[in-house]
Amino acid sequence: MAKTLCSLGILLFFCSLFLKSETSHFVYNGFNGSNIVLDGYARIKDKALKLTDRSKNVIGRAFYRSQIPMSGNSSPNAISFSTHFVFQIVPSDTNRGGYGFAFILSPSTQLSGDGGQFLGVVNPSNDGNSSNHLFMVEFDTVSGHNQKSDRYGNHIGININGLNSIYSESASYYNGLTQRKEDIDLEDENPIQAWIDYDGLAVNVTVAPFPTISKPIKPLLSLPINLSKVMKDFMFAGFSASTGKRASSHYILGWSFKLNGIADPLDVSQISAIPAEKSSSSQNKLKRALITTFSVVLFLLVLALISIFTYRKVMKFEVLEDWELDCPHRFQYKDLYVATKRFNESEIIGVGGFGTVYKGVLQATGAQVAVKKITSNDTLKGTREFAAEIESLGRLRHKNLVNLQGWCKYKRNLLLVYDYVPNGSLHSLLYSSMGTVLSWEQRFNIIKGVASGLLYLHEEWEKVVIHRDVKSSNVLIDRDMNARLGDFGLARLYDHGQNSHTTNVVGTIGYIAPELTRTGKASKGTDVFAYGILLLEIACGRAPVTYEPDRNAILVDRILDCIQTGNILNAVDSKLNSTYAIEEMELVLGLGLLCSHRKPESRPTMKEVIRYLNRDEILPVFDKLNSVGSKRADLIRSRFMALGLADDSIVTTSSIPSSSAGEMSTSSFEISGR
Structure with a gap:
């Protein structure tokens, strides 16, 4: 019996060592078939991890699927770690892009972060909260958080629990031969490599062009810090990026991570830069030329089609009023009609003084929503009440308020679309x-x-x-x-x-x-x-x-x-x-x-x-x-x-x-x- 228990203990010990090794050490020279959790826009494309494209107002996150043990048994400090990755940022071809990305260690893969300057990590209500237990290094291309306006950024910062960097520097590296500080443009469309090393006493962040420069001896950022109070026993490692009014494509081309040691180098031969995302201006010129040529022949037909389309458009939709211009997303009536099963009585989840609330499922995303259909014998009164709710709730964001997703004004129908709250009132x-x-x-x-x-x-x-x-x-x-x-x-x-x-x-x-x-x-x-x-x-x-x-x-x-x-x-x-x-x-x-x-x-x-x-x-x-x-x-x-x-x-x-x-x-x- 004693021998059996001893053997079982040894087996469990080696299993735990195997699991810990699997979760604390990995190398990806490409992401096809990788053990990665994707969220939001993020996807795998051409072996690369694509966090966002050049669309506006999108968020993409990616995490290593397994939790990483971040506390040591013999030391009060957080366990040491090292990571090495290659990234590439491709801005819009019309202007500088935005807003950058961040490497993060988080206790959860489910983040309630906003887009734009919040990089998809935090939002105004939890930014800086010690309960976040977040460590992040931001590679920011547009500065402007807590400032009056956006401007050219191009900096790297170390952040704890929020967007305010406790230490940051303009993106650069120390040349190995001259030790001169050389600037590096995070958005020059060429790959850049980064190293983040923590030895239990300090965080070092280093960047350099890829693959022409090996890791500089002197880091760009070196911050003495004890992360034991920041990180929980188990954390997830990953990346988060976002766009807003400005947009860039954010790629991670390769990634290695290791606890209690130096992250393995990436295989240069297996990592390729993303081809430049070509502007479509030349194609647009050709299309315009073809349209112009054919329009001469089809002028009368096109004019008739435009007239019919304009007439139907005017009959179908009302003209936007001033208060509608600054409101959140406008839904199509037909989508809400289908989502609520034609506003079927079986979907009613509430009735109030100003309307009936229906449960709906959006066909495009499968998301559950609550649709409030405002009813009023006085059309002007109903419209004003509708405007009041959009003007107020439409711009409010707090965890203890109902989130307004969008709205619809179709003929005499006034509709508001909210998050679906499952437990009722x-x-x-x-x-x-x-x-x-x-x-x-x-x-x-x-x-x-x-x-x-x-x-x-x-x-x-x-x-x-x-x-x-x-x-x-x-x-x-x-x-x-x-x-x-x-x-x-x-x-x-x-x-x-x-x-x-x-x-x-x-x-x-x-x-x-x-x-x-x-x-x-x-x-x-x-x-x-x-x-x-x-x-x-x-x-x-x-x-x-x-x-x-x-x-x-x-x-x-x-x-x-x-x-x-x-x-x-x-x-x-x-x-x-x-x-x-x-x-x-x-x-x-x-x-x-x-x-x-x-x-x-x-x-x-x-x-x-x-x-x-x-x-x-x-x-x-x-x-x-x-x-x-x-x-x-x-x-x-x-x-x-x-x-x-x-x-x-x-x-x-x-x-x-x-x-x-x-x-x-x-x-x-x-x-x-x-």
Whole structure:
């Protein structure tokens, strides 16, 4: 038995050595049949790894398929590594290209990076986050990140977790004979070789023309750094490139990688430069000459065809208006018609005040989308609401907001195309009759997600966005149970430092701040009020207003009754079966009441809300509060009263004049004052 166990142990030991060797050492003198994961535009062409072509606004990524063990057992530092690769950048034949590419070590092959200057690695919301655990060396051909305008770049930089280089130099190399620094153009359409070496103490980056110059003795970049806190135990190695308004083809022609040693040299005889991508100007001249010649003969026929085509075009499509010019991708109506099975009722996933939402599958890509078809008896009103949502959501990008993919305006049909969010709305999950119960952990995560999205709208985007309809049915839950705030049909935008000029009352009963009924002016504070009601709804599992005769009609009244009787936790959703963190629950209930205070000046900002939720600051109700049973309850009640939260200071929906009810439903939309 002992011999058997010993033999099995030896076998496992050698297997682990084999697997580690396979994942920590590889050489590709061409990529046909290689063990590479491709993402986005990336593809294998003529033995080369082509990350992008000269199309605008594309992203291409490629990773070695297996994870690489990046931590050593005998040292706190990250394990050493070395990589050698040959690349070639072919710019547009009309001007300088863009935007370059990066070698990256990442804990995942699934990156949420944007194109252009972000190189497909990160986006504005996660750029620089320490949780990214990214190491990258960028070969940048257009500088401009965090600068006012793009300009000629041609530099190489070492980056940690984002696009800001901690060390960079203009692309160059040290001549082996003279040790003079020679410039090298990353976009001169000739292959260039690069070496990246890390010995556990410093990163060295070296470049040189390929294949005429061997590896220079002196590196271009040498940065003392400890990567053990950056890299996780297992990482993926690969490349990412992107284009934007400018475009280049980005190729990797050969690649070798090795842990704890020097990467093997590449076989020059097996690596070939990509032939120059010829301009088609001469072909275009020939085509124009042929067209001109034939047009003389076919003039009358062509004129007739143009007339017919123009007539049908005018009849089929409406003229683009000013607001349409800066909007995101415009879909063809026929594609959305097919995607939603002719807007079949079986595909309906939601119905709101301004339209019906259908699930769709785009034939071209197979991607699932949500298509909102706006309906309105007032065509002008519907068009304005449509424009409002495109203008706001169309340019917003945040992980806790619903992403608008594009739009379509066809005759009297107004359509918006979003990412498909599979788990539906928070409202449907809270009040599900299918036995589904959101856990407290999931609810608290949703609360923090909505707060993060509102903070972005109020403080972090280029303009202030007032959502004006924060409620549970407008919070969608994605595949990972994260919250994404959507439905921006009532949103208003204005510049930071200015006040909103909105003068009409809109929203949903139960979430409308009391000052709206007096002034009609929406503000950050009115969004905070609605967010506070949402907190109470999530914690208590009850709608803001109910119509059951044996229960308190107003949710806030129910909570205040519980405070008066000495235990605020009696208001908590019974479906949780007391399975929740008491301090978190008290925090959410107290914060919900504070956010829904009748006095706008007494409400916190969303920045303060985030600090309370992250425990960076203590909510005034709970400051210096011990955890002794009845004494704690008495202290909480007295502090609520001291803050004006446990008497008649909370103005609930029951105090709103009934004559205003019609003006405050989600169907009351007016564009004036935007």
